[in-house]
Amino acid sequence: MSDLNVKRTHSISDLAREFDITTRTIRFYEEAGMITPERDGQTRIYTDQDRVKLKLILRGKRLGFSLAESRELIEMYDPSSDNAHQLNALQQKINERRDALKQQLADIEIMQKELDDAETRCQAAMAALNN
Amino acid sequence: MSDLNVKRTHSISDLAREFDITTRTIRFYEEAGMITPERDGQTRIYTDQDRVKLKLILRGKRLGFSLAESRELIEMYDPSSDNAHQLNALQQKINERRDALKQQLADIEIMQKELDDAETRCQAAMAALNN
DNA sequence: GCTCACGTTGACGTTAACGTAAAGGTAATT
DNA sequence: AATTACCTTTACGTTAACGTCAACGTGAGC
Numbered sequence: 001m002s003d004l005n006v007k008r009t010h011s012i013s014d015l016a017r018e019f020d021i022t023t024r025t026i027r028f029y030e031e032a033g034m035i036t037p038e039r040d041g042q043t044r045i046y047t048d049q050d051r052v053k054l055k056l057i058l059r060g061k062r063l064g065f066s067l068a069e070s071r072e073l074i075e076m077y078d079p080s081s082d083n084a085h086q087l088n089a090l091q092q093k094i095n096e097r098r099d100a101l102k103q104q105l106a107d108i109e110i111m112q113k114e115l116d117d118a119e120t121r122c123q124a125a126m127a128a129l130n131n
Numbered sequence: 132m133s134d135l136n137v138k139r140t141h142s143i144s145d146l147a148r149e150f151d152i153t154t155r156t157i158r159f160y161e162e163a164g165m166i167t168p169e170r171d172g173q174t175r176i177y178t179d180q181d182r183v184k185l186k187l188i189l190r191g192k193r194l195g196f197s198l199a200e201s202r203e204l205i206e207m208y209d210p211s212s213d214n215a216h217q218l219n220a221l222q223q224k225i226n227e228r229r230d231a232l233k234q235q236l237a238d239i240e241i242m243q244k245e246l247d248d249a250e251t252r253c254q255a256a257m258a259a260l261n262n
Numbered sequence: 263g264c265t266c267a268c269g270t271t272g273a274c275g276t277t278a279a280c281g282t283a284a285a286g287g288t289a290a291t292t
Numbered sequence: 293a294a295t296t297a298c299c300t301t302t303a304c305g306t307t308a309a310c311g312t313c314a315a316c317g318t319g320a321g322c
Contacts, residue, residue: 013298023299028280042287042300056245059238064195066278073242077249082256091257094250101239101246107190108232108239111204114187115232118208119225125213126222144268154269159310173270173317197308 010046012037018051019058029057034071063104073097141177143168150189160188165202194235204228 012023029035030044035053037044046054053074060070072093079090143154160166161175166184168175177185184205191201203224210221 011298022281024281025279027301032279044299059241062195062238063235063242064193068278073245077245079253079256082260084257084260087253087257087260090253091250094246094253098243098246101243104194104235105239107193108236110190111194112229112232114204114208115225115229119222122210122218122221122225125210126215126218129213129215129218142268153311155311156309158271163309175269199308 008048009038010048010051012044012046015046015051015054019054021058026054029054029067032067032071034067034074139179140169141179141182143175143177146177146182146185150185152189157185160185160198163198163202165198165205 010018012026015021015026016023026035030037034057035046035050037046037050039045056074056077057067057070060073065073076090076093076097079086141149143157146152146157147154157166161168165188166177166181168177168181170176187205187208188198188201191204196204207221207224207228210217
């Protein structure tokens with residue numbers, strides 16, 4: 001079965017369904033230059049690589065990244081240049097993004113604590129109701 | 132010194148400076164009903180409680196929360212009603228928000244891994260340049 | 263009085279991130 | 293042929309989250 005050698009592709013609605021987003025959203029990301037599907041005539045054909053990028057964009061979205069920030073991430077993971085200047089800049093960007101993630105981790109920790117406290121108060125109020 | 136008994140207050144610019152935001156932003160949050168400063172004539176007077184809420188809003192912002200979500204959080208931490216129905220709803224909301232934070236933690240973990248990988252590739256490229 | 267710093271309200275503008283709709287094309291199925 | 297499902301482009305609209313600006317008031321200090 002030579003299907004095993006065929007590059008796996010996805011239609012726009014495949015991806016929209018998979019990720020529970022609209023086709024409009026996907027086209028918007030394309031306009032933003034973040035993904036570049038192939039074409040069969042006018043019809044967009046998405047590769048697995050496009051799909052991975054889309055996953056990355058949506059993950060960034062869940063973490064509150066702007067699209068510009070997610071685009072920057074994509075470029076970090078697939079740098080288009082290997083000269084020393086750019087590699088130094090890339091390393092710096094990686095560190096900056098790391099710092100931001102650390103801040104988010106700290107924020108999450110605080111928020112989790114606050115939710116625990118809120119839950120404790122909630123359950124105390126419930127217990128008081130049952131007495 | 133009877134100052135120790137005086138409730139600590141802040142002006143709008145105090146808070147703006149402290150948190151590196153504009154007074155416009157603070158007023159916007161007030162319009163959204165998230166903080167309610169007292170007044171001395173027309174002038175807003177912010178309590179420590181307002182300040183804590185502001186911190187909470189900004190933390191949520193760093194985590195990508197909409198203002199509506201942050202508002203919901205504020206309400207969770209200071210519920211206005213103690214009846215069983217509302218307490219059950221509150222407990223549910225707490226759990227939902229917990230799940231969302233867990234998702235964000237997972238997302239962060241993946242992203243950190245990706246950054247590590249990117250860094251490894253970056254340093255390999257640097258080493259190749261030096262040879 | 264003048265200037266400066268801080269504060270106010272009101273209102274329009276900007277940007278990001280899509281949503282919605284219209285008009286049209288292409289297969290595949292009945 | 294008609295219908296259905298999927299696809300396209302174009303373009304305007306909506307919402308969220310402020311930014312910017314104008315006009316004004318109030319102290320405090322020179």
